[in-house]
Structures are given as C-alpha cells and as structure tokens.
Amino acid sequence: MVKSKKPVKAAAGKPRQSAKKKPAARAAARPAPKAKPVAKKAAPGKPAPATPTADPFGERALTAVFTELFRRAATAIPPDVLAALEKAREREESGSVARDTFDVLIENTRLAREDSRPICQDTGMPFFEVAVPRGASLGAIERAAVAATRAATKAGYLRPNSVDSLTNKNPGDGAGRGMPIVHVHEGKGKTLSAHLILKGGGCENVGSQSALPNVDLGADRDLEGVKKVVLEAIFNAQGKGCAPGVIGFCFGGDRANGYNEAKRQLFRKLDDANAEPAIAAMEAELLEKGNLLGIGPMGYGGKTTLLGVKGSYLARLPASYFVSVSYMCWATRRAGVDVLPSGKAVYSQ
Numbered sequence: 268m269v270k271s272k273k274p275v276k277a278a279a280g281k282p283r284q285s286a287k288k289k290p291a292a293r294a295a296a297r298p299a300p301k302a303k304p305v306a307k308k309a310a311p312g313k314p315a316p317a318t319p320t321a322d323p324f325g326e327r328a329l330t331a332v333f334t335e336l337f338r339r340a341a342t343a344i345p346p347d348v349l350a351a352l353e354k355a356r357e358r359e360e361s362g363s364v365a366r367d368t369f370d371v372l373i374e375n376t377r378l379a380r381e382d383s384r385p386i387c388q389d390t391g392m393p394f395f396e397v398a399v400p401r402g403a404s405l406g407a408i409e410r411a412a413v414a415a416t417r418a419a420t421k422a423g424y425l426r427p428n429s430v431d432s433l434t435n436k437n438p439g440d441g442a443g444r445g446m447p448i449v450h451v452h453e454g455k456g457k458t459l460s461a462h463l464i465l466k467g468g469g470c471e472n473v474g475s476q477s478a479l480p481n482v483d484l485g486a487d488r489d490l491e492g493v494k495k496v497v498l499e500a501i502f503n504a505q506g507k508g509c510a511p512g513v514i515g516f517c518f519g520g521d522r523a524n525g526y527n528e529a530k531r532q533l534f535r536k537l538d539d540a541n542a543e544p545a546i547a548a549m550e551a552e553l554l555e556k557g558n559l560l561g562i563g564p565m566g567y568g569g570k571t572t573l574l575g576v577k578g579s580y581l582a583r584l585p586a587s588y589f590v591s592v593s594y595m596c597w598a599t600r601r602a603g604v605d606v607l608p609s610g611k612a613v614y615s616q
C-alpha cells in the first residue's frame with residue numbers, strides 16, 4: 268500500500284513559500300496574462316454581439332454595424348410596409364385569390380422575422396446611402412459595406428447574389444464590381460447615418476425610363492405627361508415586379524441621375540407627405556389610379572396594385588425631359604442606422 272503524502276499546511280494567513288521554486292511553479296506564480304477578448308459567436312438566427320472599438324466610424328466597427336443592418340433589412344419587413352399589406356388584405360374579398368395571396372405574403376414576413384431568414388430568395392442588390400461626419404474616411408465606409416456584404420452572405424442573411432458580368436461566374440460572397448452600390452456624402456453633425464435598401468431583380472427589371480414627349484402616349488413635357496408615362500410603367504409591370512409595388516419616380520436630370528433619384532425615393536416611408544404640394548398631389552393621384560388597374564398581388568387581380576408612390580424631380584437640360592421609374596416589389600426591404608460618436612448604433616426601419 269502506498270502511503271499518501273500529507274498536504275503541507277501553510278501557516279494561517281500565509282501561503283507557504285518554498286526556498287527555490289521549480290520552473291513550473293515559477294510559471295504558475297507569474298500573473299496570468301490578460302485574456303484577449305474572444306468574439307462571441309451568435310446563436311443561430313441572432314445578430315452577432317457588437318465588439319466595442321475605439322473608432323466608431325472605422326472599417327472594423329462599421330463592418331459589424333452594416334452586417335446587422337443587412338440582417339434587419341433582409342429579414343424584417345418595415346412596420347409601415349407590413350401595415351400596408353395587412354390593410355390591403357382586408358380590402359379583398361374573403362376566399363379570393365388576392366386575399367389568400369396576401370395571407371401568404373404576410374405569413375412569409377412573420378416567419379422571416381422570427382427565424383432571421385431572408386424574406387425572399389432574391390435578397391436583392393444592396394444600395395447604401397451614407398451621410399458621414401466631417402473627417403470620417405469615405406474609403407473605410409466603402410470597404411465596410413463590401414466586407415459586410417460578404418459577412419451577411421456568409422451568415423445566410425443574403426443569397427450569394429453577385430455575378431461577374433464578364434465571366435458569368437458567381438464569386439459566392441455577394442460582392443463584385445459595383446456591388447454593393449454605395450453612395451457616401453458628407454452629412455451634418457457628428458453622427459453617421461446609413462440607409463440600405465435591398466432591391467430584387469424581378470422588380471428592377473420592370474423599371475423604366477422615357478424621354479418626353481411620347482407621341483404614342485400623348486404625353487407632353489409637363490406634369491400630365493409625367494403621370495401618363497409613370498402609369499404606363501405600372502401597367503406594363505403587371506405581376507412581373509411581384510406586385511403590389513412601391514413606385515419611385517423622378518422627372519428631369521440626366522438618365523443616370525434620374526434613375527438614382529427615382530430609386531432614392533424608395534427610402535421614404537409609405538405614409539410620408541412630399542414637401543412639394545404639386546408632387547404630393549401627383550403621388551396621391553398615381554396611387555389611386557394605379558390601384559384602379561386591378562393587377563393585384565402578384566398579378567392575380569385585386570384592389571391593391573400599389574402600396575405607395577413617391578416622386579421627385581431634378582433640373583434638366585432644355586433638350587431633355589426624362590421620366591425615370593423605379594419599381595420596388597411587395598418585399599420592400601429597407602433599414603437605417605445612426606452611429607453615434609460613442610459607437611452606439613441606433614437602428615430604424
């Protein structure tokens with residue numbers, strides 16, 4: 268039988284010291300190095316916890332913020348859009364295809380939100396508008412948007428949605444030449460403000476641009492002419508843009524800026540009123556007339572073809588009069604975030 272060694276008792280209150288410490292004991296006696304913060308993994312379907320950083324507008328911090336912005340935009344329909352879908356459902360006859368379709372769309376949004384999964388299989392073209400405080404690095408913001416696109420794709424919030432148009436290859440990470448689209452400009456104040464929309468290919472395909480006058484439509488270079496071509500674009504979209512849609516339109520500008528300004532209107536909430544009374548009146552009229560077309564949800568027929576119409580205008584050359592229309596599908600995905608100088612991110616939809 269092996270006798271067990273008795274533990275050596277230290278005098279009360281004093282740790283026992285050996286005259287000469289062995290190497291292992293010396294190592295144990297050294298103060299433990301400070302543990303590096305370990306990035307906590309997100310639970311499935313939950314956002315990754317934010318990591319505090321010294322530079323709230325730097326690439327690293329903004330990558331985390333933009334990744335969460337992607338998660339929110341891709342998986343949670345904005346409250347005003349959901350309310351509009353629910354209202355539209357109520358307007359349809361019980362048992363009609365239109366009402367059943369709205370039931371499916373609304374249930375789809377509920378499941379997506381609960382599971383943090385994309386609302387639609389096409390997670391769309393990311394389009395950022397970012398206003399930055401003076402002195403912030405524009406390059407850092409652009410790089411963060413690209414890194415966040417890759418992170419959100421890896422996390423499954425986005426489908427690998429970028430195709431190299433030259434090689435027809437999909438790199439698999441959601442990023443590419445000109446993707447995501449990032450517009451950065453200097454804002455007022457010390458807060459960085461970023462807004463993101465995800466615009467699917469189906470609805471992007473039915474956007475349009477016309478040059479007035481348009482003889483076929485009897486559309487002259489005036490506001491009546493503008494309304495005629497916008498309405499024509501809504502009619503031509505039918506169900507292909509996954510109605511009911513939200514229309515952004517712009518008259519004036521050159522071709523490129525006209526399209527951009529039309530798309531920018533899609534950041535607006537459905538219930539906001541245009542500050543310009545003439546355009547507010549156009550928006551209301553087009554919404555009413557668009558809904559009389561009877562195209563209905565997904566083109567199955569019904570009382571709601573549009574959830575909203577938002578317009579704007581730009582100066583033009585005397586020789587040009589463009590009307591640009593950007594069509595957003597029922598899955599109107601948008602989200603915003605304000606990043607305060609403290610690094611705190613305040614999200615909105």
Ligand code: SF4
Nearest residue numbers: 387467469470509596
């Ligand atoms: S148009 Fe919208 S709803 Fe339709 S497939 Fe594309 S993203 Fe989805």
